[in-house]
Structures are given as C-alpha cells and as structure tokens.
Amino acid sequence: MAIVKPFQCVRPNKEEASLVAALPYDVYNRKEACQVTAENPKSFLNIDRPETQFSQDVDIYDDCVYEKAAAMLKDWMQDGTFELDSTKAYYIYELIMEGRSQTGIVACSSIDDYVSGVIKKHENTREEKELDRIRHVDTTDAQTGPIFLAYRSVLEINRLVEDKKKTEPLYDFTADDGISHKVWRIADPETVEVIEESFLRIPATYIADGHHRAASAVKVGLKRRKETMEYTGEEEFNFFLSVLFPDDQLMILPYNRVVKDLNGLSPEAFLSKLSDGFLVTSVGEEAYGPSEKGTFGMYLNKTWYSLKAKDSLKSADPVKGLDVSILQDNLLGPILGIGDPRIDKRIDFIGGIRGLKELEKRCEEDMTVAFSMYPTSIGELFSVADAGLLMPPKSTWFEPKLRSGLFIHMLK
Known part of the structure; x- marks a missing residue:
C-alpha cells in the first residue's frame, strides 16, 4: 500500500506564479542557469541553483551557496512572493504540451515506502549527484523540486481529479516554452480522505523521473531521524514532495x-x-x-x-x-x-x-x-521495476518537465 499524504504547502502568490515556476535545476549548466536568473530575478532557479548569486570563482558546493538558498527562501516567504497555506491539502497539477494533457496529484510520499520498495526504482543513483541536493534540502529545510511518480491508473482517483478540474484553478498560465500549467487545491476533509484511502489500496508507485532527488530526500529524512531523540514517524522529514500521475496519461520520448x-x-x-x-x-x-x-x-x-x-x-x-x-x-x-x-x-x-x-x-x-x-514504454518501465531490476542509463525521457517552485514542502 502507498502512503500518499496531503501537506501544508508553501507556494507562490497567484500574480507571480508564472515568473517563479522554473524548469528543474539539473537541466542547466552553470552558465545557462546564470543567464536565466539574470533575465528573471523571480525565477525559482535563483534558489534551486544558488551559485547563480555569486561570482564564478565561488565553488558551487561552498557552504555559503546553500546558506544563500535558505536565506532567499526565507526572504521570499517574508516579502509575499511565497505564502503558506493554512491547512494541509492535495493539489491537482495539469500540464498541457502540444494539445496533450497529463494531470497528477501533488502530495507527500513516505520515505519508508522508498526504503521498503513500495516506491519502486528503475535507475541507480550516484552518490556525488545526491550530495548537492542533500545539502540543499538540509540547509533550506525544504523540498523544492517534486519527484515525478507514476501509478497504475485508478478510476476513482481519475473521477475525483476530473471533477475538480471543472472548477476555477489556483494557477493558469502558459510558460515561455509553450507548455500550459494549471493547479487546483483539494482541502475538504471528505475528498482528502477518499484520495488518501485510494492510494492505500495501490500496491506500488514508480519513480518516473527524479531518482537522485528522491534518494537525497530520503537520506535527509533518515539523517534527521537519527538526530531526533524521539520521532513519531509523522514529522515532515518522513515524507517527500511528489507528483503522482496515472500511467495512461504519460508520454515517454526516445x-x-x-x-x-x-x-x-x-x-x-x-x-x-x-x-x-x-x-x-x-x-x-x-x-x-x-x-x-x-x-x-x-x-x-x-x-x-x-x-x-x-x-x-x-x-x-x-x-x-x-x-x-x-x-x-x-x-x-x-x-x-x-x-x-x-x-x-x-x-x-x-x-x-x-x-x-x-x-x-x-x-x-x-x-x-x-x-x-x-521510446521505452511505461509498461516496460513498470516491468523492470517490478522485477527489481535496473534499466540501462538514458532509457527514458519524460516530457513535459515538472516545474520547481510551484509547490514547496517544508521539513519543519
């Protein structure tokens, strides 16, 4: 059974959401990231790639770089760029690319599900690539880039999602690359309970994209368990930010x-x-x-x-x-x-x-x-993960990419 929980989200105000939303940190090299942040000082890439705030002679892994990310996140929360939702909720996130729509549920998944294999992987991770995100998450006290998870489509969840999409969205904008983004919030207790219980009946979820971010989030959570004298398992560091999509909506490119x-x-x-x-x-x-x-x-x-x-x-x-x-x-x-x-x-x-x-x-x-x-199919990805095996490197390319900065999960 998959533990998929609502959370108290930090998110951008409606007027600035389109400016804040940024492609994942790892699609850019340092030069490209600096160019993006210079052109858009509200891009979340400023926080996701905080080395952009320093001259080229500053090591991107210096302590001051991660401290800058934490300070900027705090500043943006104080100046109103970001706001903290009053209650825990799920979010519906729709991306439309060239007329094709895919809609996922933004939530928090359990680090225990990752450790036990309920959340299934199909790629190895490299420690050196994890270390950067471990330090970013640990220093900012926040998970800022959602992990892209897939699950076998469930009719009950699909119906709830489609019903919610008939209402007014929180965000509705089209990014410079032509991809449209819409977000809805689900906070009423009855629907929240139905979604949570529906996922509890799902035997497994699958990492489609974001293996290193997932591994980093889990390692921070396990580290904090050791640092906490008595933890209950309900602390926010026991969960990581994710967007879960039904398999029949996903497209893998070659x-x-x-x-x-x-x-x-x-x-x-x-x-x-x-x-x-x-x-x-x-x-x-x-x-x-x-x-x-x-x-x-x-x-x-x-x-x-x-x-x-x-x-x-x-x-x-x-x-x-x-x-x-x-x-x-x-x-x-x-x-x-x-x-x-x-x-x-x-x-x-x-x-x-x-x-x-x-x-x-x-x-x-x-x-x-x-x-x-x-292209590799989503069915092939599931088969490899179900068998406990790993795909060769560079087997899948998912589009469209989830934006960072629209949803932030604070660890405390």
Missing part, C-alpha cells in the same frame, strides 16, 4: 544516441558487421525515426538507414528485451566499442524533445553516427 567514431572501421565494414544482427535498409536523406519496437534509425554519411533487429537479438527478459539494451549489447558494445555508456566519452545522449535534426547537426559537428530510438 533517448537517442550519437557516437564519435566507427571504432576504426570503414563505413563499408561497419555496415557489413551490422547485417549479422540487423536487417539494414537505406531510407535516403529524410530523417527517420522508428515506428515500432525492435527497429532503429541510423544516420551515417548524410544517409538514414532503418535497422531492424533479427529475432535472435530479442529477449523476453524485461531488461535485455529493451530496445536500448538490444542496441547496446549488439551494436554499441561489440561493434563500436562502447563498453560502459555511463562513462565513455565517445557517446552522447540526445533527448527526443530535441528532434531528429539535432542528430544530423551533431554528426556534422563532432560525431560520426547517430541512432534514433523507439
């Missing part, structure tokens, strides 16, 4: 690959080797994205190819049967010599939101060959 060279092979020798495991067909100069599982696009020497995996490469194993695994295990590894894609400098990954033309562009600039992928 995560495409580009490789720097052909591992010493001539184009002719490379194409010849491919024919051992794939049916290779030239499709010309028009950008090609696969339309079915087990098929890949490839761009080489200004020509697009279709690669169809032969039956001998396919597998019923939930991980080995993924398209990203088929490509890695039978082409990128043995032919192009990409042994560990997490650390190999010869490979790069391009989110599907950037389109196929980005693959052509990279091959003209600094790469030799590109592969367009068929």
